[in-house]
Amino acid sequence: MEYHQAEWYDAIARDYWHMVEPELRSVLAPWEGESALAVDLGAGTGLTTVTLAQKCAGEILACEPEREMRVGLMSKVTACDSLRQRVTVLPWAAADLCAQLAEPVGVVTAIAMFDHLSPDSRAQLFAWAARNLTDTGVLIIGPFYSDTDEDLTADGPGVDPIAEPAPHTVNATDPHLGDCYAQTSVGRLRYSGWARLDSGDDGDCWQMTWQVHQGEELLAQRESVFRVYPATPEELIAEAHAAGLTATRQGHFLLLRRSK
Numbered sequence: 001m002e003y004h005q006a007e008w009y010d011a012i013a014r015d016y017w018h019m020v021e022p023e024l025r026s027v028l029a030p031w032e033g034e035s036a037l038a039v040d041l042g043a044g045t046g047l048t049t050v051t052l053a054q055k056c057a058g059e060i061l062a063c064e065p066e067r068e069m070r071v072g073l074m075s076k077v078t079a080c081d082s083l084r085q086r087v088t089v090l091p092w093a094a095a096d097l098c099a100q101l102a103e104p105v106g107v108v109t110a111i112a113m114f115d116h117l118s119p120d121s122r123a124q125l126f127a128w129a130a131r132n133l134t135d136t137g138v139l140i141i142g143p144f145y146s147d148t149d150e151d152l153t154a155d156g157p158g159v160d161p162i163a164e165p166a167p168h169t170v171n172a173t174d175p176h177l178g179d180c181y182a183q184t185s186v187g188r189l190r191y192s193g194w195a196r197l198d199s200g201d202d203g204d205c206w207q208m209t210w211q212v213h214q215g216e217e218l219l220a221q222r223e224s225v226f227r228v229y230p231a232t233p234e235e236l237i238a239e240a241h242a243a244g245l246t247a248t249r250q251g252h253f254l255l256l257r258r259s260k
């Protein structure tokens with residue numbers, strides 16, 4: 001798994017984040033001012049870390065295994081004094097968190113990263129959460145969208161009005177690239193992300209392609225293959241329950257707490 005588009009991540013994630021952030025804020029509302037340790041697992045470039053830090057008042061561990069993603073994460077954390085004092089950036093994957101942290105944790109966010117975890121890794125994380133969450137603690141995972149949900153980008157801000165007409169618009173498909181899941185302009189350039197799910201004998205892989213255009217001209221393209229382990233919310237609820245966690249659904253998120 002390699003996020004070769006790390007430098008373009010925030011641009012391509014813009015519509016996703018406009019959609020997800022308000023809902024994540026409302027999910028986190030009961031933990032407003034939480035003083036216990038909080039963890040952002042799969043922190044990426046720090047979009048989720050900043051939101052978590054704005055809600056929770058205590059120390060935060062931002063765990064992100066991809067070095068290129070941590071560049072954005074470090075920049076966001078360092079740019080703000082309150083974050084710089086409270087947020088520790090760690091190169092930890094989920095397995096590292098489970099192996100290295102044995103302290104009471106008030107909030108764990110694992111946003112848009114759960115498909116990266118194998119069933120064994122999920123079981124390890126759920127067991128870790130059951131051991132380490134405080135009495136009021138929570139592990140928040142998601143967002144989960146179903147076919148009946150509106151397309152993530154359908155009502156979003158869409159392509160900037162100043163953008164050149166796109167050769168491929170959002171929701172376009174291409175047999176090789178798959179679906180164009182996001183497109184955003186930054187200045188004169190347009191950034192787009194494409195994804196194609198290949199289900200092979202060895203499991204599911206997302207063939208990811210990211211492109212940068214100026215007008216009709218393709219300036220740069222990067223690709224990656226993500227091995228993913230998709231699981232339905234129902235499957236995750238059952239796995240979490242087996243590990244000693246009780247799930248509640250809130251909007252597009254699952255909130256997992258220690259079972260009483």
Ligand SMILES: C[S@@+](CC[C@H](N)C(=O)[O-])C[C@H]1O[C@@H](n2cnc3c(N)ncnc32)[C@H](O)[C@@H]1O
Pocket residue numbers: 001003013041042043044045046047048063064065066069092093094095110111112113116117
């Ligand atoms: C789609 S990004 C989401 C980043 C951020 N949470 C957000 O919502 O913008 C998924 C992140 O999970 C990270 N990741 C992948 N496998 C992981 C693992 N096993 N443990 C922790 N993080 C992982 C990736 O490096 C990537 O930065």
